[in-house]
Amino acid sequence: MLHNLRECYKIAPMIEIPPYEIHSIITGHVRLDGGAMFGVVPKVLWDKVCDVDEHNRILLATRTLIAIDRKASRLILVDTGCGTKWDPIAADRFAIRYDENAIPNALANLDLSTDDVTDIIITHLHFDHNGGLTQWYDEPGEATTLRYPKAIHWLHRKHFDHASHPHTKDKASFIKADFAALARADNLRFLEGNQPESSIDGLSWWVSHGHTPFQLHPIFGNDSKRLIFCGDIIPTIAHLRLTWVMAYDLRPTTTIAEKEWINGHGVREGWILTFPHDPTHGGVAIDGTAARPVVSNQIQL
Numbered sequence: 049m050l051h052n053l054r055e056c057y058k059i060a061p062m063i064e065i066p067p068y069e070i071h072s073i074i075t076g077h078v079r080l081d082g083g084a085m086f087g088v089v090p091k092v093l094w095d096k097v098c099d100v101d102e103h104n105r106i107l108l109a110t111r112t113l114i115a116i117d118r119k120a121s122r123l124i125l126v127d128t129g130c131g132t133k134w135d136p137i138a139a140d141r142f143a144i145r146y147d148e149n150a151i152p153n154a155l156a157n158l159d160l161s162t163d164d165v166t167d168i169i170i171t172h173l174h175f176d177h178n179g180g181l182t183q184w185y186d187e188p189g190e191a192t193t194l195r196y197p198k199a200i201h202w203l204h205r206k207h208f209d210h211a212s213h214p215h216t217k218d219k220a221s222f223i224k225a226d227f228a229a230l231a232r233a234d235n236l237r238f239l240e241g242n243q244p245e246s247s248i249d250g251l252s253w254w255v256s257h258g259h260t261p262f263q264l265h266p267i268f269g270n271d272s273k274r275l276i277f278c279g280d281i282i283p284t285i286a287h288l289r290l291t292w293v294m295a296y297d298l299r300p301t302t303t304i305a306e307k308e309w310i311n312g313h314g315v316r317e318g319w320i321l322t323f324p325h326d327p328t329h330g331g332v333a334i335d336g337t338a339a340r341p342v343v344s345n346q347i348q349l
């Protein structure tokens with residue numbers, strides 16, 4: 049049950065985007081190659097703004113948004129982090145640290161539990177975003193089960209198709225065990241087309257293609273105030289700059305246009321931008337221009 053959470057929110061950073069109360073929590077960290085994270089941008093520029101290790105890897109958080117609509121008894125998670133299905137060699141390669149108690153503890157602090165999760169929004173199926181959807185049922189390497197078996201799982205159908213048959217370039221980002229159980233689940237809801245209709249109050253969808261085909265971005269709120277989860281179009285605050293685009297992206301010039309679209313809404317309409325990988329910033333407000341955004345407010349969430 050969703051209780052009156054007012055007391056709990058005093059201890060958990062959040063932002064109100066009616067009808068939602070939204071938190072950004074860190075489920076873990078990874079380290080990815082700094083050059084891959086910034087594409088054509090030279091290291092002399094990006095190493096000034098990143099925590100770089102001896103292997104040239106930069107520190108990235110994996111973040112989950114928690115959105116709560118108390119009146120509707122709706123509890124939404126956006127992405128679920130890396131999960132625990134890692135062998136030591138692969139975990140070491142990416143310096144993966146995943147706290148499987150992060151989401152349960154954050155929910156407990158809000159007087160909620162994982163049983164209260166009604167919806168999971170899967171932006172895309174790269175392992176650093178949704179390895180946490182599933183866990184080993186018994187033995188590592190064998191069957192998996194969903195971590196949130198009662199929740200509706202939202203995903204774009206064409207992204208699922210791509211993840212099931214990825215390009216050689218991005219094949220390493222998709223791990224079949226992360227989503228095999230999802231394919232069999234009756235609580236998977238596919239979204240269709242470039243402008244999917246939303247059946248959830250105070251939530252609309254935006255779809256991007258630069259990083260990976262049919263990445264799904266939730267936009268919370270209404271005309272008076274909106275918040276977007278930027279996903280891997282703007283993974284960290286450093287990626288607000290248009291040309292700071294990841295080498296992982298399948299269509300980097302599309303990413304630049306999509307970034308400009310997000311920034312434009314941030315500058316003109318005051319949208320809050322939230323990031324999946326920034327180690328210190330859950331979200332920001334921006335001003336300036338879409339091409340040269342300036343952070344005006346670091347949002348506490």
Ligand SMILES: [Zn+2]
Nearest residue numbers: 174176177280
């Ligand atoms: Zn990512």
